[in-house]
Structure formats: C-alpha cells, structure tokens
Amino acid sequence: MPDNRKEWAKRVPEFLVEAESLLAKTEECLSHLQLISNDRDAIDCLLSTLLKLASKADALALAAVSEFSLHIHGLLNHAQSHMDLHDEALGALKDCLTLIAWQLELIDQNTGQLCLDETEQTTLIEAFAIQVGHRPFQLPVNSKPFTVAPYMERQA
Numbered sequence: 001m002p003d004n005r006k007e008w009a010k011r012v013p014e015f016l017v018e019a020e021s022l023l024a025k026t027e028e029c030l031s032h033l034q035l036i037s038n039d040r041d042a043i044d045c046l047l048s049t050l051l052k053l054a055s056k057a058d059a060l061a062l063a064a065v066s067e068f069s070l071h072i073h074g075l076l077n078h079a080q081s082h083m084d085l086h087d088e089a090l091g092a093l094k095d096c097l098t099l100i101a102w103q104l105e106l107i108d109q110n111t112g113q114l115c116l117d118e119t120e121q122t123t124l125i126e127a128f129a130i131q132v133g134h135r136p137f138q139l140p141v142n143s144k145p146f147t148v149a150p151y152m153e154r155q156a
Helices: 005-035 040-059 063-080 087-106 118-131 151-155
Strands: none
Touching (some): 005 040, 005 087, 040 063, 063 087, 063 118
16 A cells, blocks of 8 residues: 555556556456356456456555445346346446446545545445345445545545
8 A cells, every 4th residue: 555645646547547447348348248148257357357446446545446346346246146147237237337437537636535425336336236136235244335535544
C-alpha cells in the first residue's frame, strides 16, 4: 500500500490504465456469455478479472471499487454453480460493470476520493442478485457496507 499521497498520486494513473484493460476483458467475457450461455472459460475469466480488479483497487485504498467488485464476484461465483446465466442476469451484470467504469472515471486522482451515492451500487447488486436467484438480497456474511473513504483516512 502506498505510504503517502504523493506515492498514491504516482500509482493511480497506472491503476486506471490497468483497470480499463481489466474492464475491457470483462466486457469480452460478457459478450462471449451472451453468445454461449454458461461457458465455463468465460465465467472463470470474469471471476478472475473481478478479483484482480478488486485487489488492485484495494491496494490503492479504493474501497468502493474493491468492495463492489467483490460483491459482484461473490454473486457470480455462487450463481454459476447453481443456475443458468440467462439474458436478464447478464444484463444486470453488464449494468454492474458499467458502474465500475463510471466509478473509475470519477476517482479524484489527487485525493483518492470517490464521491458517489451508494444507492446505485446497492440497487445494481440487488438487481443482479435477484436475477441469479438470491431472494431477498443479503450482502455476503463477512462483507463491509459500501464506504467512501479518502486514501489518507485509510492510512490512519
């Protein structure tokens, strides 16, 4: 984890480039799933890419991106072993991935703050959860609520 704001500011542009690449990969996997439902390789690719994105975001103390990615990963991981990923589920997943892309664009590269209303994250996670058979929506047992914390606060 970066030691100070200056180091963080140097690392964030690299992260954003890598995150864009990871999101492009998720889009490719999602497109593949729209053509060939429940393709194991495409699902595995999505799962590993979401984990990598979450890990990279967490290393820069971008909790909102990291936790959201982990929630999507958890639901997808559970769903792929219990049901078919139908068109509505894939549409809800696409909406989640689109929000991650928007979040990345909104990160303040100087402070690390991501000012957003958690309602949209929660709504999209709930929609995906319902589509993959989780009713009523519940966050995974060990999850933290979505939080927006500036990088310097996470250092304390």
